Amino acid sequence: MSDVVEKTLTALPSLLSLDSQPGSAKLSSNSKLGNLIRGITELTSKHEEEKLIQRELLLIKEQVSSPNTTMKQMKELMVRAIYCEMLGYGVSFSYIHAIKLAQQGNVLEKRVGYLAVSLFLNEGHELLLLLVNTVLKDLQSTNLIEVCMALTVVSQMFPKDMIPAILPLVEEKLNHPKEIIRRKAVLALYKFYLIAPNQVQHIHNKFRKALCDKDPGVMSASLHIYLQLIQENPEGYKDLAPSFVTILTQVVGGKLPMDFNYHSVPAPWLQIHLLRILSLLGKNDQSTSEIMYDILDESLRRAEMNHNITYAILYECVKCIYTIYPKSDLLEKAAKCIGNFVLSAKINLKYLGLKALTYVVQQDPKLALQHQMTIIECLDHPDLIIKRETLELLFRITNDQNVTVIVEKMLDFLRISKDDHTSMDLVGKVAELAEKYPYKCFSVCI
């Protein structure tokens, strides 16, 4: 038996005697889940696993249908069912009981019921309709935890046709004194917008209110909706550009509470989100882009720490600078940034640098030229992923002079590629190049 499995088994007895502390492995000696897992871990073959799970499924099936099963037991049964389905064994007989658990259980049992439903069912499932009444009831509960749960489940899956029934209740939550409720209500509305946009047309002013919410979490949640809306119709939201710039300025300037920091970087994923929104708004629009230049410059400056997350922000920043209306000194700084990535010894950064180069190279072919030695080195890099990304880049800068070499390198890669999808994509590219430069490619392809 392997080391890992041995360690698992030897650790089990000590875990069984642990005091129950919040968060630590809660195992009681009569935990059926514990027994199941221990049972699986002891097995050595797939066939034996199948036998054990089939036995377990029969047991679960019997117990969920029994009228004597308490909600507490049902909760445990659901977790075992989730576990079995995770291993690939269908537990459709327990779906209805998951819904019942969400309906009838206490707070913890209800949460597990909702969890099971979100894992077992999918968007169009007929059983989902049965959940609607439970969700409606929980949305009106005086217990805020239950309201949160209901909003979470609504954001994950909800039958499109029942949106009118629930919409007023969710809208009402937008004014709730607790930020978590407001935040989850916004996310629920985002879900509604994704599955039935015409149903939420009338409440766009409420999205604006969420954007201006004093709580950064609620404001963050509204950005999901805005990113979607702006992708579909950037013209309609240019007037919000100053607001997004102001928000990003405040975030970068460290105005958010400390717990929004990740390794001393203020709300990095929020920064990335805002940068994406600004890209969409500033594209091909000089006046809108002009209000962004300062904060983009500041972001480039601030993100100088040596941490992956600051590099991730820098990447988005650079993309934004190259997408919006060009400003030469910003472009210069962004180009330098890309250069640093491509030249980095850290392989993840090199990859990001190549990806950024691929993105900007049509706008700035000189940049690729500047780094051509590094690009050539990357062509022979031992990591196939780097090689592949380099070929992607080269495809974009093909011209009369270099097409022969580039097609040769692509054919070399095709000989060693084991991934069908990559091969197909490359073959497509070679074909495209052959069509564009027929005389040059003829000799290579024979």
Add this chain to the structure above:
Amino acid sequence: MRRVELCCVNCWRNVRMIKFVLMVNQQGQTRLSKYYEPVELSRRAALEAVAVRCCLSRSKHQCSFVEYKDFKLVYRQYAALYVVVGITHSENELSIYELIQNFVEVLDKYFSRVSELDIMFNLDSVHIILDEMIQNGHIVETNKSRILAPLTAIDKMADG
């Protein structure tokens, strides 16, 4: 969209989302799986097996992003456990790489130094935590206290 992205054969490149989150150990045993788009049960085992093989075959000197079929895998190793996140091409790989770290730090906070066993025996709690962070394939919360608040409140009520 930019000409660069439209150059690609499929238009899926314009969609940005997280497709799934997996926690798999070196033996290929799935400890957690969460899918943000419908994937048939029968296809999941194969997907998870390939995903872990992909990651296991990579060395420390190779990058943490792997192309797989028409999307990408971002993976990170913690002792014997791999966290693998499937993303579309236009997602920011490094930001997801750090999201994985944030997720593990949240688990560390909740379980006081999380281990593979914690995840195995508290599958429901780990799912609840993940639900707070990612919904519909998008990152919805990254503030650790806010991620843990609902679960902590439930625990308190359950303990009575």
